[in-house]
Amino acid sequence: MLRREVWRHFDYWLFGAVLILCVFGIVMIRSAIAGNEELAGSVQSQSIYVALGMGIILITASINYRTWSSLSRLMYIFGVVMLIGINIIGEAAFGSTRWFRAGIINIQPSELAKIIMIIVLADYFSRTADQPKNLLWIGKSALMTFGMVVWILLQPNLSTSIVVIVIWFALMWISGLPTRYIIIFGILGVTVFALLVGLLAAGVDVPFIEPYQVDRIVNFLFPDPNARHGETYNIEQALITIGNGGAFGKGYGAGTQVQLRFLKVRHTDFIFSAMAEEFGFVGTTLVIGLLVFVVIRCLRVAQKASDAFGSLIAYGIAILIFFQMAVNIGVNLNVLPVTGLTLPFISYGGSSLISLVLGIGLVESVAAHSQTLDF
Numbered sequence: 001m002l003r004r005e006v007w008r009h010f011d012y013w014l015f016g017a018v019l020i021l022c023v024f025g026i027v028m029i030r031s032a033i034a035g036n037e038e039l040a041g042s043v044q045s046q047s048i049y050v051a052l053g054m055g056i057i058l059i060t061a062s063i064n065y066r067t068w069s070s071l072s073r074l075m076y077i078f079g080v081v082m083l084i085g086i087n088i089i090g091e092a093a094f095g096s097t098r099w100f101r102a103g104i105i106n107i108q109p110s111e112l113a114k115i116i117m118i119i120v121l122a123d124y125f126s127r128t129a130d131q132p133k134n135l136l137w138i139g140k141s142a143l144m145t146f147g148m149v150v151w152i153l154l155q156p157n158l159s160t161s162i163v164v165i166v167i168w169f170a171l172m173w174i175s176g177l178p179t180r181y182i183i184i185f186g187i188l189g190v191t192v193f194a195l196l197v198g199l200l201a202a203g204v205d206v207p208f209i210e211p212y213q214v215d216r217i218v219n220f221l222f223p224d225p226n227a228r229h230g231e232t233y234n235i236e237q238a239l240i241t242i243g244n245g246g247a248f249g250k251g252y253g254a255g256t257q258v259q260l261r262f263l264k265v266r267h268t269d270f271i272f273s274a275m276a277e278e279f280g281f282v283g284t285t286l287v288i289g290l291l292v293f294v295v296i297r298c299l300r301v302a303q304k305a306s307d308a309f310g311s312l313i314a315y316g317i318a319i320l321i322f323f324q325m326a327v328n329i330g331v332n333l334n335v336l337p338v339t340g341l342t343l344p345f346i347s348y349g350g351s352s353l354i355s356l357v358l359g360i361g362l363v364e365s366v367a368a369h370s371q372t373l374d375f
Contacts, residue, residue: 021287021291026050028275028278029046031274039267046350049354053356054357059361065365066307076144083113085109107351112351119362121141124144125172149161152164159339162339167316167319167323216338237262237263238263240257241257241276242276246281248282257273271346275287299315324343
């Protein structure tokens with residue numbers, strides 16, 4: 001009877017939307033890597049990850065989400081140990097050490113760290129819901145957050161660190177952060193950003209920020225109009241690719257920028273541009289709409305959850321998906337510096353996909369085990 005109740009409250013709309021996005025991602029990856037022998041196995045790998053991911057959603061949904069509250073400390077320790085280990089024996093790629101290689105599978109602990117931090121922070125904020133929202137309350141959550149973030153920064157992985165910090169601040173705000181502290185955080189944020197820009201402009205080495213990250217920021221803020229190669233090349237190609245798509249696109253597999261390989265990393269960071277060339281403004285709008293639908297379903301679960309812990313988990317996953325989507329699209333449109341964040345459920349990447357579907361599984365668990373929900 002209990003199992004029947006669980007699946008009666010399972011959010012099939014959310015599951016269906018995620019499945020459609022994942023399958024569409026496989027289709028887009030197939031087109032993006034067409035003719036590239038080095039990436040020929042990417043479609044099969046992503047298909048395996050998608051199949052595995054759907055199973056992860058169903059298994060995670062069947063487990064009562066409240067179980068993770070009692071395991072949050074162990075999960076936090078496990079996440080930190082994994083991140084420390086990656087800095088010792090991890091495999092380097094693209095200027096940073098982020099992966100463990102296990103046979104043919106690359107494991108990226110920083111992706112799993114996002115989900116762990118959502119659970120850990122949701123547990124902390126739900127347990128302290130009746131405590132004063134003072135500096136001690138903020139400080140304890142900050143110590144937990146930056147205790148994880150510092151090891152992500154050492155890889156170096158600035159973009160994922162920013163994602164975790166955004167999740168921390170958002171969950172803290174949802175949990176009742178007083179307005180005066182929001183204003184103080186805003187002032188501090190602007191001050192620190194201005195100071196960093198000033199130091200970088202003066203050529204001062206800033207801890208945790210690598211030269212290639214500085215180049216990305218400088219090229220974004222002060223692009224060289226005469227540059228046709230280097231850091232600005234792929235951004236220019238992305239804009240050309242998006243423009244080529246027009247309203248309805250050139251058709252699947254018919255995008256010249258993609259098929260002739262002018263656009264680089266087109267199956268990962270810049271898959272949005274590839275999608276825009278093939279399916280145009282209308283097609284990308286539909287995909288964005290589906291991603292927004294996923295976020296809305298997560299928010300709906302959060303609002304109808306039967307306790308604060310479940311609500312904060314669902315809010316955290318919604319924030320994660322929305323932030324990654326917004327940043328990835330912003331990078332492709334050249335309104336944000338290049339970050340390396342993937343387009344949720346669509347970009348190639350096993351670790352990224354598995355962490356996201358694990359998050360969806362947690363949201364489904366909140367929906368399935370909150371008996372007051374009615375979908």
